[in-house]
Amino acid sequence: MTEAILLVGGKGTRLRPLTVHTPKPMIPAAGVPFLTHLLARARAAGVEHIVLATSYLAEVFEPHFGDGSELGLHLEYVTEDEPLGTGGAIRNVASRLRSGPDEPVLIFNGDILTGLDIEALVSTHGSSGADVSLHLTRVEDPRAFGLVPTDSTGRVTAFLEKPQTPEEIVTDQINAGAYVFRRSVIDTIPAGRPVSVERETFPGLLASGAHLQGMVDSTYWLDLGTPQAFVRGSADLVLGRAPSPAVPGRCGDRLVLPTASVASDAKLTGGTVVGDGAVVGEGARIDGSAVLAGAVIGAGAVISDSLIGAGARIGDRTVLSGAVVGDGATVGADNELQDGVRVWCGASIPDAAIRFSSDR
Incomplete structure (x- = not known):
């Protein structure tokens, strides 16, 4: 069984006023809270146990989803007293995981709408023997993103800051916000303090000689961080452009x-x-x-x-x-x-x- 962590603790400041009273993952998209789509897609890929790493308006999640049984899942909730960043949030929920040291743990950012083939990412992680595998997507204009170049085998070679000049655009591949960690790697993240998985954990692992594997999947990808993007994502779910088994009706x-x-x-x-x-x-x-x-x-x-x-x-x-x-x-x-x-x-x-x- 593959289990997962969902990072849903962000304040969603770019989405205000929608997030004044509602955490970003709970804003309705195509008729249901956006988080419902993430949970349903994970379940369809065979995930059964999911830990939600919550912080902002944490009290909203559990009353809505309960133990997850209606979705065929077992959900647990861990709330950060102080925001810990993406890496800190992953480390903070480690005690709730059931996987053995060498088993895979899926991790998803809670504000990404994607058509990622989740099972293929897990398969790539296993076949490559990676410590961490990352979903990468290609974008037309990568200047707004950190870049993730890979070698001919898909192995990650660097994590680069947002390019400032055309010469710095060495790839159109970016971190798409979904990962598979070897369970033991999560325990190497420092506990009890803010950690950015993008700026600290991944570069640190790469510098230590760890194997980070990239899998490019550009079927559909959208960061729902702005109101315009959120509206587009909801419409794409209704139109069937973005896949989800949780849309409550026919696509059209x-x-x-x-x-x-x-x-x-x-x-x-x-x-x-x-x-x-x-x-x-x-x-x-x-x-x-x-x-x-x-x-x-x-x-x-x-x-x-x-x-x-x-x-x-x-x-x-x-x-x-x-x-x-x-x-x-x-x-x-x-x-x-x-x-x-x-x-x-x-x-x-x-x-x-x-x-x-x-x-x-």
Whole structure:
């Protein structure tokens, strides 16, 4: 049995206001908390025991998932009193693992949506005899990422900082946020202090002569760290571009949860999801967006590439493009919000108050 650690302790500051009251992995994507997709994909790959490394709003996870039995899993929860970073979080949950010293332990970042072949990563780890195996993906523009070059056998040769010049771009391969550790390697991570697995653990292992293996899998990969990326990821799940056995319905242009109400002439496209108890009014047009539980979309509203928080209200004829409206916020009728505007939780914008506003 392969077991796994899920790193779900981050504050998700880039996703505010969505993460003011909800930890990032619990924000709904395609109708269910994003973490549900990660858990379901791990279970489909044969994982049975998962330890969740929690920190920010840690009290939210266990009431929702319980012991994991509904997903066919055995879940345990370990909460950091102080943030320990990725490596520190892995070390902090080591006592809950059941694997022997040479057995594999899967580790996933809790904010990555991926089509990774999990079983292939575990197989690569075993056949290569690696101490740690990393999922690598190729990106068109690697300047925003640390680079991970490998040799002809896939063995990692370096961990490089974000390139500052074209000459420093020696590969398009980046760390994709999923790993297989030999169980004994986890015990070498220093305990009780913050440790970055990317900046300290991996370079240190490489310098000590450890075998780090890379497996390139670029089928689908998206870091959900920003609202724009999160909305896109949710839409890709609905459209079937990103695989998940946890999408609660057929993949297609739209996903309307059972207790939502959508006017017969409203148009939902581009992977739009409408959550339980939400209401979409007459003539509304929503494209590539997520409308969370209990939100109300007024008649004639036009919404694209946006996320509408739980219980929020969007007035008649209001236009939203690339916007984020926090939980319980109200945007009155005849407004126009575009280009990354974020409306804070509980805020209220009067009718016809804003015709356009740029990113801020």
